[in-house]
Amino acid sequence: MNALNAALPLVSVLIGSAITYVLNVRTRRRSKIEDLFHDAIAAVAVVVARNNWTNSVKVTSSAPDEHADLWAQLEREGIENYARAIAEARAALARASAYAPELKEYFGADQSMVYNRADEILSKLRSRLQ
Known part of the structure; x- marks a missing residue:
């Protein structure tokens, strides 16, 4: 009886710890996927x-040479930033496609697909969060 009285709290703590661990792991996994x-x-x-932004930039300058240089x-920096953004978006879609296979079509060979079908992509991503 004394052994049972001593073991019962220990078993209770172990069971509680196991339940907490399982819940935390599931919550952490869900948070990672949502992220x-x-x-x-x-x-x-x-x-x-x-x-x-790149398509709407208007440049005004007093000297024609300055205007052309600016x-x-x-234009060069805009194209570089846009290309970097496309690459980052495709990489993010690739990571998300592990949990949403329907996203695979958006980071294929067509580089402009991310921009051209942005509304469709955003809709699919948002629907996976609900």
């Missing part, structure tokens, strides 16, 4: 924002 989808949503939104620099 992947949030990262993908943000990356696709950045692609859209960068493309829209425009060339902005």
Whole structure:
């Protein structure tokens, strides 16, 4: 009887610890998956924002040479930033596709698909979060 009285609290603590561990692991996994989808949503939104900004830039300058140089620099940096954003969005979609296989079609050979079908991609990503 004394051994049972001593072992019962220990067994109770072990069972409680096991339940807590299992719940924490499941919660952490769910949070990790949600973070992947949030990262993908943000990356696709950045692609859209960068493309829209690049297409809407207006440059004014007093000297024609300055104007051409400034425009060339902005265009070069805009293209570099846009290409980087596309690469990051495709990588984020690739990571999210481990949990949503239907996303695989969006990071294929067509580089512009992330921008051209951004609304569709964002819709699918958001639906996976609900």
